[in-house]
Amino acid sequence: MPFSEEDKALVKNLHLFKGYGSRRLLSEFQGKNWTKGGLDVLLRKLSETGSTSRRPGSGRPKCARTEENVTAVEELVISQEDKPQTHRSTRQISRETGVAQSSVVRIIHRDLRLKCFKKRRAQELTEANHHARLVRSNLLLKKYSPSDVSFIWFTDEKVFTVAIPKNPQNDRVYAPAASRKKDVAAERLLRMRSTFSKSVMVSVGVSKLGHTSLIFVDPGVKVDGAYYRDVLLTQQLLPAIREISGEYFIFQQDSALAHRARETIRLLERATPAFISPDLWPPNSPDLNPVDYKNWRAMQQRWYETRVDDVEELKRRLVAILADMEQSVIDDAIDQCRKRLHACIRARGGHFEHVL
Numbered sequence: 552m553p554f555s556e557e558d559k560a561l562v563k564n565l566h567l568f569k570g571y572g573s574r575r576l577l578s579e580f581q582g583k584n585w586t587k588g589g590l591d592v593l594l595r596k597l598s599e600t601g602s603t604s605r606r607p608g609s610g611r612p613k614c615a616r617t618e619e620n621v622t623a624v625e626e627l628v629i630s631q632e633d634k635p636q637t638h639r640s641t642r643q644i645s646r647e648t649g650v651a652q653s654s655v656v657r658i659i660h661r662d663l664r665l666k667c668f669k670k671r672r673a674q675e676l677t678e679a680n681h682h683a684r685l686v687r688s689n690l691l692l693k694k695y696s697p698s699d700v701s702f703i704w705f706t707d708e709k710v711f712t713v714a715i716p717k718n719p720q721n722d723r724v725y726a727p728a729a730s731r732k733k734d735v736a737a738e739r740l741l742r743m744r745s746t747f748s749k750s751v752m753v754s755v756g757v758s759k760l761g762h763t764s765l766i767f768v769d770p771g772v773k774v775d776g777a778y779y780r781d782v783l784l785t786q787q788l789l790p791a792i793r794e795i796s797g798e799y800f801i802f803q804q805d806s807a808l809a810h811r812a813r814e815t816i817r818l819l820e821r822a823t824p825a826f827i828s829p830d831l832w833p834p835n836s837p838d839l840n841p842v843d844y845k846n847w848r849a850m851q852q853r854w855y856e857t858r859v860d861d862v863e864e865l866k867r868r869l870v871a872i873l874a875d876m877e878q879s880v881i882d883d884a885i886d887q888c889r890k891r892l893h894a895c896i897r898a899r900g901g902h903f904e905h906v907l
Contacts, residue, residue: 685900777814
């Protein structure tokens, strides 16, 4: 194993001034994870050269990591300040510079000392969205206290598809070296899929008091204002919420067209004790709705684990996944609400999940 500079200094002092050998060092410093072979090499180097440091010029020569290549890689791997998203992948850099991809990786980590962060998907926000998210996050914090959050029912709809999205990048088929592509069976080379994957739209409500059952939208039905009011709200969501919460709760929905229709607002004014109006909930804000940033993500991750063959099996799987979800998972997500509103304000209404 490689020794740190502190380890080398410790070994050198104990060997020179106390005569410790490799066995004594292993016995005294069992928590260091040193090996006898590694210590023997280090002590041999100390005996031959009087130092534990690597001799200048020893080791693998820097043939590809020249100053010219380091500069070329640096220009390609980092986005320019006036041109975001212009960076290249290590494979693209290798093609453009002629430097092996493994050497490009070593230049990035050892010479440039850069750290890699994984990109995340996020909702596109306009300047108007930034302003509205900032203003409405402040209003929500002022209007609803931490104790009020426990009575908020967060709702959302999502489409789940039978076909699991796949990344075909590493979906390869191996055949004998002498084989030609036309000699390989089509069933091995082609990844079959239906023209349009079957899907189901699901609605749910969650709170710290519990959650509703999954509500499945009838196949082929367009969720317009009338369907949302007459079926999802009147027949499904609101009765389920009242059964769990009793007569007091705060209803939340996002800013979808069906949700902010005048008739929908009038219905909610009559049928709920309180609700977060469309002019109060921040637009384009799945990062502020616990159903979106936690429940759907957790369910989708579980759903991806095994293949689903049809819509009915998909429904059964989703119902089972929600039934297995602990209430503590929902509670933890809801407890993040105010923290996320503060984060949105600090970001001036912009994206904030990447810094949480």
